[in-house]
Amino acid sequence: MLGPEIERLIQLLSRLPGLGPRSARRAALQLLKRKEALMLPLADALATAAATVRTCSVCGSFDTQDPCGVCADERRDPTILCVVEEVADVWALERASAFKGRYHVLGGTLSALDGVGPEDLNIPSLVRRASDPAVTEVILAMDATVDGQTTAHYITDRLAGANVAISRLAHGVPVGGELDYLDDGTLTTALKARRPV
């Protein structure tokens, strides 16, 4: 009844996190009602971002430049690496202005259930970066989930040979909580109170 163009739009919108089939329909209608103000600008923003945003070859974050703005910023402390699961976590820490060093994005967590092993994550590149004599500390900022903590333990073992202090986020990260959902104050506190592993 809706026609293939509208059906396809709804189907793609419903694959965004936070939008189910019903809200995807409402979003499609809103877009169709506001073609000039919303629909065409969004189409353009998507195409532009897809064409210009890339993965930083150093840390795994997203930016239009490679290395990314953080990696290229000489004012950022090059001696501390903060290891996170996802780019969302970099954004959360940057919003909190909680960290002045560099990042390393794993791209997920180890997961026996989902068949995710060390080679599926940016762990080899982390071991390389941590072996740089300029790096003196690695902060493991995984989510406080089973997979997150398993990954943190695995990385701790892998970095045993590197001459770096390893710490992890302290009190403030609720058990079972996901980093990206924390408020800025909690993130800042947890980072300041980080403790050695």
Place this chain on the structure above:
Amino acid sequence: MLGPEIERLIQLLSRLPGLGPRSARRAALQLLKRKEALMLPLADALATAAATVRTCSVCGSFDTQDPCGVCADERRDPTILCVVEEVADVWALERASAFKGRYHVLGGTLSALDGVGPEDLNIPSLVRRASDPAVTEVILAMDATVDGQTTAHYITDRLAGANVAISRLAHGVPVGGELDYLDDGTLTTALKARRPV
């Protein structure tokens, strides 16, 4: 920190119904992680729908053809018009397969508060369509809200001179409920039990 391309994408996504700032960020990350599978197809679907979908000049619904598929379908009963507030309501009734006549989309409700008067809605065109001798019944399928019912009363008055039976949706529409959120069974029941005004 994020760069203007990503900021713009998040800002536009956050204007979709159902997506706040946080879920817009998560959606943007999901899109950037899945450029080929999701981001570029969505950009294309938006541009294509914006270019091809138009408002039906007869009923006010959306379709790639004008008149729309329902208005052009000779199997649909031309003697009954179902008047709804929004295109979303047409979609809901079509999903329920609850109605075999034609539609008329008002494009909203009368609202003193928001300064919406009869000329801001597709009411003049409804009066014209209802005056067609081929039309014998007009079903007022407004939401069961104050503005929806005010609009239904106003239309009843405006159609007093037209030679049509006027009915409205019956039991089944919860008070304060919005049509687009009802299940198919409730919609079908309410439509079957419609009563004359």
